[in-house]
Amino acid sequence: MKNSLVVNEIRVPNLPLPPALTGSEVGSFTEYTVTERMPAIALRVIKENNFPPQINHKLEQLAAALKTGSLQFLFPDEGVDFSDWEKYLQPYIGQRWLDIPWFVAETYFYRLILNITNYFIPGEFQGLDPFLLQKTQGLEASIDSTISLCSQVQEWLDEALADGKPSKASIMALLYFALWGNRVDLSLWSAFEDDRSKFDIQNQLTHLLVDDAFLVSKLLTKSPGQRIDFIIDNGGFELISDLCFADFLLGSGLAHQVYLHLKPHPTFVSDATIQDVYQTRDFLAEGSHPHVKSFTQRLTENLESGRLILVEDYFWTSPLAFWELPAALTAELAHSNLIVVKGDANYRRLLGDRHWDFTTNFADIVSYLPAPMVALRTLKSEVVAGLTTDTLAELGKVDPEWLTNGQWGLIQLVI
Known part of the structure; x- marks a missing residue:
């Protein structure tokens, strides 16, 4: 690099x-x-x-x-x-x-x-999220997927406890959930436009253009008890996927602390704030499924114990590239053992939202972060790096809209 x-x-x-x-x-x-x-x-x-x-x-x-x-x-x-x-x-x-x-x-x-809409002005509309209805609809539309994921996480946690260590396969599967949850980004599709919130991870593996999931699982299992930082993107099922991932990291001992970096105010329709995390927790707590209830109980316990920490910074709603991280935020991220960067907009920021040649080495661009980083991104914009010429040639044949239709994904690790 x-x-x-x-x-x-x-x-x-x-x-x-x-x-x-x-x-x-x-x-x-x-x-x-x-x-x-x-x-x-x-x-x-x-x-x-x-x-x-x-x-x-x-x-x-x-x-x-x-x-x-x-x-x-x-x-x-x-x-x-x-x-x-x-x-x-x-x-x-x-x-x-x-x-x-x-x-x-x-x-x-x-x-x-x-x-x-007077969000920042004292009065009737101060603090009113203008996108709240769509966020709520997104949560309601994904309840079946949420039940399935919480049940699966419970099974993986039980297996990790029985075996004395978590499996790399469970970590990889959670990476895929965290990746494809981005496909229900509400700024691109409405919550009820189609059935994109439901997907089969095995089928989606064929749509991964770069897949460093195994390398990430090796990194996480090499030294348990680490600090992991998530640069959060969307609310709804994607946020639930991220919270389930954090739950597994903490419950399995892979992490001793997880930081979620969230937006300080609503933006990009569905981007998650600290308030969205608590509203998601409360929404799930109202359900009756035992595995979802267990998950929300662990979520509350991790929040109260300081093992799961919610933080916000106005850098995340600024128009600045990632290489313009403020010194204080850079110093904070330097304590992390792995930074998980979520979503298309954050990926664009990693690359400065610029016209890089698609074959440019991804690590040569993202050479400025203070800790190892993995980007989980479904493609919804004309910015990408780290692809091979063979991949580009094949994509041009099978899907002319591969750059922007949200059907293709990347898991790119930079150490």
């Missing part, structure tokens, strides 16, 4: 940085997102909430501006990151939404929705 450079106290890949993705790339998924998906999300916020006409009008204006209009700026609010966003947006003043880097446009779009 190549070393990282230190530039203005920021560690960046020791490679020439390619250009960032933008919505002005005609015919791209990026263009489709800015001009179609994002306006639809803004309008759905109107439909699913009871905001007054003046708020709905501003949301309609935002939806209309995305296709051809220029950036609008935040009205003053009391968000912790308000002044940060003034700095983030400074290079893009007067530019169209389509012309600024895609990741900046998306992250700002969700921050602007909270600004418009």
Whole structure:
């Protein structure tokens, strides 16, 4: 792996940085997102909430501006990151939404929705998650899968106790669950649009473009009692998969402590916050299935004992690349034995949301993190690295939309 450079106290890949993705790339998924998906999300916020006409009008204006209009700026609010966003947006003043880097446009779009809906302003709508309905529907739609997963985790924990150690197969299976749970990302598909929340892991193995699951299982079983950090992505079944993984790591002795790094406010529709973790726990606790009840009891015990720690940071809702991690967050992650980076948006951040050649060595780009890292990602954007030319040639034949349809996955380990 190549070393990282230190530039203005920021560690960046020791490679020439390619250009960032933008919505002005005609015919791209990026263009489709800015001009179609994002306006639809803004309008759905109107439909699913009871905001007054003046708020709905501003949301309609935002939806209309995305296709051809220029950036609008935040009205003053009391968000912790308000002044940060003034700095983030400074290079893009007067530019169209389509012309600024895609990741900046998306992250700002969700921050602007909270600004418009008075999320950070004392009053009736302070702290109101505008995406709550979809998150709740996502939980309800995946209850059968949740029961199956909790039952399976219970079986694996019993086996680990009987054998004196957890099996690599159980770790690998949990990695696959944590990976494919991302396919129900609500910013891409609605909760009831189809049956994507149900999947057969064995069938999905054929859709893994890189599979380092066995290497991860070897790393975890080599030195039990470690600290594991999850950079969490979505709520719903994906969050349940992550919580089950954490439950197994702690219950089997593979980890003595697990940190979940969560968003400080709603974003990307389904991204998980600390509040979402507790709401998910409470939702599952209302069920009657014994294995789900046992899981929620262990979850509560791990939270109360400090073995499972929930933390948030405004870096996770910023438009910055992973190599721009703040010093304090870098120092915190340096204590980890493995950082598990979840989801498509976090993967884009690992690569700076830039047009890397798809065959570029993944580890040569992600050379700046302070601890071993595994990325679990289903592909929903035109950013990827670490593929072979043979894989690319085959994908072009079997699935022309492989980059963005969420049907292909990656498990990429960097030590």
